[in-house]
Amino acid sequence: MINGNKINALLKEKEPDKKWIRDIVQKSLDKRRLSLKETAALLSVSDTETLEELFLAAKKVKEEIYGNRLVIFAPLYISNLCKNDCLYCAFRSTNKEVDRCFLSMLQIKQETEAILKAGQKRILLVA
Numbered sequence: 001m002i003n004g005n006k007i008n009a010l011l012k013e014k015e016p017d018k019k020w021i022r023d024i025v026q027k028s029l030d031k032r033r034l035s036l037k038e039t040a041a042l043l044s045v046s047d048t049e050t051l052e053e054l055f056l057a058a059k060k061v062k063e064e065i066y067g068n069r070l071v072i073f074a075p076l077y078i079s080n081l082c083k084n085d086c087l088y089c090a091f092r093s094t095n096k097e098v099d100r101c102f103l104s105m106l107q108i109k110q111e112t113e114a115i116l117k118a119g120q121k122r123i124l125l126v127a
Contacts, residue, residue, distance in 0.1 A: 006036070007036070007040070010036065010037055010040035011040050011043060011044065013040070013041075013044065014044075015044050015045065015046060015047070016041040016044060016045075018047070018050055020041065021041060021042065021045060021050055021053075021054070022053070024038045024041060024042060025042075025053060025054060025057045028057060028058075028061060029057055029060065029061060031061065031064075031065075042054060071122065072122070073122045073123060073124035074115045074118075074120035074122065074123055074124065075123075075124045075126050076108070076111055076112060076115060076123045076124065076125055076126065077103075077126045077127075078102060078103045078108055078111075078125065078126065078127045079101070079102035079103065079126075079127045080098060080100055080101060080102075081100050081101075081102060081127075102127075
């Protein structure tokens with residue numbers, strides 16, 4: 001089960017030190033699974049130099065895994081609830097025209113099975 005409170009708490013922690021970030025980047029370069037805390041730490045980076053290292057590592061991992069292929073993901077929309085106000089997105093919080101909803105666990109299961117039955121192998125979770 002996803003623990004939203006834990007995720008929010010991790011994202012609010014102070015920016016991690018560069019050494020720990022470099023250790024996490026190396027772990028990702030070794031293609032080892034990152035923990036929730038490590039992932040949150042990477043999302044907290046704001047230092048330009050460290051961000052550049054992070055982006056270069058991400059590009060390297062992407063190229064090693066996918067090469068030059070274009071990979072398509074089938075979107076699985078589980079919710080259109082959002083607190084952000086991105087101008088390009090119909091889900092933005094200030095769009096009062098959209099009916100807000102979210103899928104139940106049963107509906108998510110059914111939608112996932114339908115996507116897999118259609119032959120899709122990769123799903124992009126949209127929430």
